[in-house]
Amino acid sequence: xxxxxxxxxxxxxxxxxxxxxxxxxxxxxxxxxxxxxxxxxxxxxxxxxxxxxxxxxxxxxxxxxxxxxxxxxxxxxxxxxxxxxxxxxxxxxxxxxxxxxxxxxxxxxxxxxxxxxxxxxxxxxxxxxxxxxxxxxxxxxxxxxxxxxxxxxxxxxxxxxxxxxxxxxxxxxxxxxxxxxxxxxxxxxxxxxxxxxxxxxxxxxxxxxxxxxxxxxxxxxxxxxxxxxxxxxxxxxxxxxxxxxxxxxxxxxxxxxxxxxxxxxxxxxxxxxxxxxxxxxxxxxxxxxxxxxxxxxxxxxxxxxxxxxxxxxxxxxxxxxxxxxxxxxxxxxxxxxxxxxxxxxxxxxxxxxxxxxxxxxxxxxxxxxxxxxxxxxxxxxxxxxxxxxxxxxxxxxxxxxxxxxxxxxxxxxxxxxxxxxxxxxxxxxxxxxxxxxxxxxxxxxxxxxxxxxxxxxxxxxxxxxxxxxxxxxxxxxxxxxxxxxxxxxxxxxxxxxxxxxxxxxxxxxxxxxxxxxxxxxxxxxxxxxxxxxxxxxxxxxxxxxxxxxxxxxxxxxxxxxxxxxxxxxxxxxxxxxxxxxxxxxxxxxxxxxxxxxxxxxxxxxxxxxxxxxxxxxxxxxxxxxxxxxxxxxxxxxxxxxxxxxxxxxxxxxxxxxxxxxxxxxxxxxxxxxxxxxxxxxxxxxxxxxxxxxxxxxxxxxxxxxxxxxxxxxxxxxxxxxxxxxxxxxxxxxxxxxxxxxxxxxxxxxx
Amino acid sequence: xxxxxxxxxxxxxxxxxxxxxxxxxxxxxxxxxxxxxxxxxxxxxxxxxxxxxxxx
Numbered sequence: 001x002x003x004x005x006x007x008x009x010x011x012x013x014x015x016x017x018x019x020x021x022x023x024x025x026x027x028x029x030x031x032x033x034x035x036x037x038x039x040x041x042x043x044x045x046x047x048x049x050x051x052x053x054x055x056x057x058x059x060x061x062x063x064x065x066x067x068x069x070x071x072x073x074x075x076x077x078x079x080x081x082x083x084x085x086x087x088x089x090x091x092x093x094x095x096x097x098x099x100x101x102x103x104x105x106x107x108x109x110x111x112x113x114x115x116x117x118x119x120x121x122x123x124x125x126x127x128x129x130x131x132x133x134x135x136x137x138x139x140x141x142x143x144x145x146x147x148x149x150x151x152x153x154x155x156x157x158x159x160x161x162x163x164x165x166x167x168x169x170x171x172x173x174x175x176x177x178x179x180x181x182x183x184x185x186x187x188x189x190x191x192x193x194x195x196x197x198x199x200x201x202x203x204x205x206x207x208x209x210x211x212x213x214x215x216x217x218x219x220x221x222x223x224x225x226x227x228x229x230x231x232x233x234x235x236x237x238x239x240x241x242x243x244x245x246x247x248x249x250x251x252x253x254x255x256x257x258x259x260x261x262x263x264x265x266x267x268x269x270x271x272x273x274x275x276x277x278x279x280x281x282x283x284x285x286x287x288x289x290x291x292x293x294x295x296x297x298x299x300x301x302x303x304x305x306x307x308x309x310x311x312x313x314x315x316x317x318x319x320x321x322x323x324x325x326x327x328x329x330x331x332x333x334x335x336x337x338x339x340x341x342x343x344x345x346x347x348x349x350x351x352x353x354x355x356x357x358x359x360x361x362x363x364x365x366x367x368x369x370x371x372x373x374x375x376x377x378x379x380x381x382x383x384x385x386x387x388x389x390x391x392x393x394x395x396x397x398x399x400x401x402x403x404x405x406x407x408x409x410x411x412x413x414x415x416x417x418x419x420x421x422x423x424x425x426x427x428x429x430x431x432x433x434x435x436x437x438x439x440x441x442x443x444x445x446x447x448x449x450x451x452x453x454x455x456x457x458x459x460x461x462x463x464x465x466x467x468x469x470x471x472x473x474x475x476x477x478x479x480x481x482x483x484x485x486x487x488x489x490x491x492x493x494x495x496x497x498x499x500x501x502x503x504x505x506x507x508x509x510x511x512x513x514x515x516x517x518x519x520x521x522x523x524x525x526x527x528x529x530x531x532x533x534x535x536x537x538x539x540x541x542x543x544x545x546x547x548x549x550x551x552x553x554x555x556x557x558x559x560x561x562x563x564x565x566x567x568x569x570x571x572x573x574x575x576x577x578x579x580x581x582x583x584x585x586x587x588x589x590x591x592x593x594x595x596x597x598x599x600x601x602x603x604x605x606x607x608x609x610x611x612x613x614x615x616x617x618x619x620x621x622x623x624x625x626x627x628x629x630x631x632x633x634x635x636x637x638x639x640x641x642x643x644x645x646x647x648x649x650x651x652x653x654x655x656x657x658x659x660x661x662x663x664x665x666x667x668x669x670x671x672x673x674x675x676x677x678x679x680x681x682x683x684x685x686x687x688x689x690x691x692x693x694x695x696x697x698x699x700x701x702x703x704x705x706x707x708x709x710x711x712x713x714x715x716x717x718x719x720x721x722x723x724x725x726x727x728x729x730x731x732x733x734x735x736x737x738x739x740x741x742x743x744x745x746x747x748x749x750x
Numbered sequence: 751x752x753x754x755x756x757x758x759x760x761x762x763x764x765x766x767x768x769x770x771x772x773x774x775x776x777x778x779x780x781x782x783x784x785x786x787x788x789x790x791x792x793x794x795x796x797x798x799x800x801x802x803x804x805x806x
Contacts, residue, residue: 051789058790074786124776132769136762156754163758 017285018098019270020259021091021106026272030090030106038068039085043097043104048077057102064088064096079104106258120240127233130175133167134226140164141223145719161213164222172206176229194372194415197379201410202229208403221407224721228412231729239419239439248437248667255307255326255641256291256342260284263335273342280338284329292325292338293345299334303327308347308641309456309592326641350617350645366443367693368418372411379409386712397714404716408707412725413700413732417693418443421736425689428744433672434682441668443693444652445686447633451580452624452646454638455591455601458656461568461673467500471553471561478560479503482553485522485529488512493551494520497531497563519551530554572677577604579680586632590615590623592642621645637679641665681748688743696736703728 020026033040048057053072057079060070066088071080079102081093097104140160176199183199186192202225209220261283262271268283273291276282281297284290290303301317308326317323323336325345342348387402422439429436436442453459474482483503486494489512510523519532530537530553537552539559551563570576580587588610589601595613605611612623620638624646627634636643636650639657644665647653653667656676664670671679707724710716775781 051792054786054789055793058793072786072790073783074789075783121776121781124781125773128769128772128776132765132772136765139761 017288018091018094019261020272021094022089023259023270023272026258027090034085036086037084038082039090040080040082041090041093042078042080043094043106045077045079045097045102045104047102048072048074048079053102056100060093060096063100064093067093107255123233123237123240126175126178127230127237129170130226130230130233133171133175134223134230137164137167137223137226140167141219141718141722144219145722157219158216161219164220165210165213168206168209168222168225171226171229172202175233176202179229179232192373192376194368194375194411197372197376197406197409197411198232198415201406201412204403204406205410208407219718221718221721224407224718224725227722227726227729228410231412231726232415235416235419235733238423248670255289257289260288260291276338276342278338278341282336282338283333284336285333286329286331288329290323290325290327290329290336292342293340294323294325294336294338296321296323297335297337299332301334302330304330306457306640347617347641350621350642366418366440367690367697368414371414371697375411375414379406382409382708382712386714389712390714394714401712401714404711404714405708408711408716408721408724409704411700411704413703413728414697416729417696417700417732417736420733421689421692421696421740424737424740425685425744428741428749429682429685432678432682432749433675434678435670437668441652442686442689444668445635445683446690448635448652448683449584450586450588450627450632450634452588452590452627452634452636452650454620454636454640454643454646455589455597456593457639458637458643459569459573459589461570467496467563467565469500469561469563471559474560478555480505480507481524481527481529481555482531484509484524485512485520485531488522489514489520493549493563493565494531496565497551500563528554528556570673570676574604576677576679580683583680583684585683586610588612588623588627590620590646592616592620617642617645621649624649637671638667639664678748685744685747685749688747689740692736692739692743695739696732699735700728700732 021030028034031039031041045057047053054074057072058070060081061067064083066086067081067083069080069082072078073080079097083090083093094104094106140163144157144160179195179199179202182193182195186195205221205225205228209222209225212218212220213222256273259270259272260276262269262276263281263283271280276292282291282294296317296319298319301321301323302314303317303323304314305324305327307328308324314330315327322339324347325340325342326347340346343352383402383405386405387398390398390401419439422442425442426436426439429442479501480503483498483501484507486498486501487506488509489495507524512520512522514520515532515536519530519536521531522529531551534540534550534552537554537559539552539554539562549565551565553560553562577587587605589605589612591597591611591613592615593613595611598611598613601611612619615623620636620643624634624636628649628651634650635652635654636646637654637656638644638647639655643655647655647665647667652669654669654671655664655667656671656673657664658673671682703724707716707720710720780787
């Protein structure tokens with residue numbers, strides 16, 4: 001059988017790595033249900049990507065008879081497995097899954113809080129009920145509108161009124177309940193949101209209609225009432241679009257392993273990461289993650305910190321050296337001694353910062369929030385004003401005018417404009433691989449004036465550095481000599497040169513010395529070989545190219561040339577920076593590296609004050625906060641865990657990732673690195689979307705003015721309301737979606 | 751005209767039937783995943799127990 005359609009198994013994991021799944025406690029936290037015959041568990045499987053994956057995963061029972069049922073939710077990349085705990089175990093299933101190339105992502109996060117089933121269902125019910133009632137009420141109300149009831153001398157009008165009343169009760173009590181709750185919480189916090197006039201409108205409409213029907217004075221506004229709630233809920237549903245497979249809330253916990261192997265008195269135990277204590281001796285195998293700051297005791301450590309810093313080149317560590325948590329070991333098994341608890345590590349203590357404690361739904365008010373405050377005040381003034389006016393001149397109309405104003409001014413179209421404009425924008429951006437956490441972020445983006453970039457992994461392309469040899473062409477023999485010499489070194493540059501030369505047969509090396517940070521010296525077959533920096537090899541260089549790293553080659557005292565390894569910047573970097581400068585964004589660069597690229601970067605960033613090197617994760621966070629104190633609205637663009645603090649603190653955090661199904665730190669936006677070039681267009685589009693919202697606000701105000709002109713005179717008929725409300729809602733929905741889509745196309749988005 | 755009462759009653763019964771069907775479909779999770787079933791229908795049925803979807 002085809003084991004893994006489309007997926008190649010890159011890093012086979014030893015079954016023993018999953019020993020922690022045998023632990024009862026761990027199992028209880030992972031399993032959703034368990035009895036003697038049946039256990040249920042849901043895995044998140046990032047590798048799932050095609051319909052064959054669904055086929056294979058749903059036929060898991062063929063590979064393991066203990067599996068009773070496997071069901072895929074492709075959009076969420078989830079696999080629900082029901083199995084018989086007597087016939088198989090959780091560990092066996094996980095080992096089976098990873099052996100066929102679908103390793104489930106089980107992280108510390110899964111254990112700490114159980115993934116809650118998001119409750120979109122209530123909204124579906126509310127829409128269903130509102131839609132049902134709206135349709136039937138409309139039907140029942142038609143005879144009245146067209147005066148057809150006059151033929152039957154009003155036999156039906158009373159009956160129809162009561163039917164409408166009964167149909168409206170579920171709309172009022174169930175479908176609309178969230179608006180009342182939201183308005184009430186707002187008022188308690190002395191804050192007027194758009195929910196206040198909405199709730200007021202719904203309430204008044206229902207009360208007055210009930211009164212009219214019961215007292216036999218009319219038929220009321222039940223159709224407008226149900227229609228309003230229905231449209232509002234549709235807007236809410238439209239806005240609820242989320243990118244299920246992406247997680248915007250990941251912190252180090254969703255990245256760290258669940259358990260680690262600890263050596264105690266020559267015995268290997270599997271211990272949950274959270275239970276690690278200082279002094280524990282841990283064993284890290286190839287491709288495993290170092291969970292806590294630790295000192296290397298044994299083995300060759302080559303640690304890949306790409307998730308932390310964005311730099312994909314593994315770093316070598318020597319025995320006795322401290323290794324920070326978050327790195328991934330590449331190569332042989334190593335042993336380390338834990339010197340800090342997981343939560344206290346250099347990297348993870350970033351999460352103890354205040355920026356993570358508060359939910360900084362930023363200080364910038366959305367347009368809708370700003371407007372609804374004034375709108376509500378004006379509305380109440382108008383309602384009481386017209387009531388007062390009629391109390392003086394014709395008291396019988398006062399109540400009518402008062403309620404009519406509240407009913408007709410109910411800002412349905414206004415409440416719909418933001419959800420539809422922002423929801424459409426979010427979909428358009430998502431289509432361009434610019435995934436936004438929530439629609440509100442689109443609006444936030446439009447207000448930003450400052451961009452802060454991380455360098456490594458964000459502006460540079462990891463693992464894409466090009467290598468070439470410049471100088472006299474190397475002979476076969478020379479190449480062989482060089483390859484033999486560099487094969488003695490595990491320095492990343494040596495490894496690269498070795499791969500580049502592609503020599504199969506290596507010669508024996510007589511002597512070999514390596515000077516850290518300078519180069520290597522070796523004697524092979526009687527030849528003296530020296531490789532390293534210009535100073536080490538004694539070469540005078542005139543041309544300084546700061547972008548490239550050079551390794552000079554000298555054999556028997558003759559310099560042959562140099563290997564050049566170029567750090568490649570992202571495609572279109574200069575255009576991006578140029579366009580952003582033109583659009584008057586302040587731009588800063590933060591880098592955790594040393595400042596050897598200062599000169600190269602100043603070609604892009606100009607002013608040296610805008611570039612900061614040697615920044616620790618906490619420095620980055622503070623830098624963002626300082627900018628914010630200067631009233632700048634900051635976007636942080638970063639990629640690794642070391643940017644996590646800055647991403648969180650910034651008004652909008654954009655994390656750039658090579659592969660969206662891989663880990664990316666908590667942020668507001670996840671951007672596919674391939675689309676980096678389009679960043680200026682994305683920002684411009686967000687501004688245009690805001691203009692659309694302003695435009696639709698004007699349109700909805702015009703409708704309100706027309707309705708109000710009837711209402712204040714006290715002669716608003718239910719028919720006018722019934723026509724005006726759907727017409728205004730539908731036209732605002734059409735205007736916002738069409739113009740947002742048009743602007744996206746015009747702005748160069750697909 | 752009194753036939754209207756019967757007709758109204760019938761139309762409501764029908765409509766309520768649709769509403770009930772909608773509520774059932776949400777409850778059984780049909781709105782949670784609108785992609786996978788479109789692929790699953792193409793698979794051959796081999797074992798009864800696996801094709802039976804589970805509700806909760």
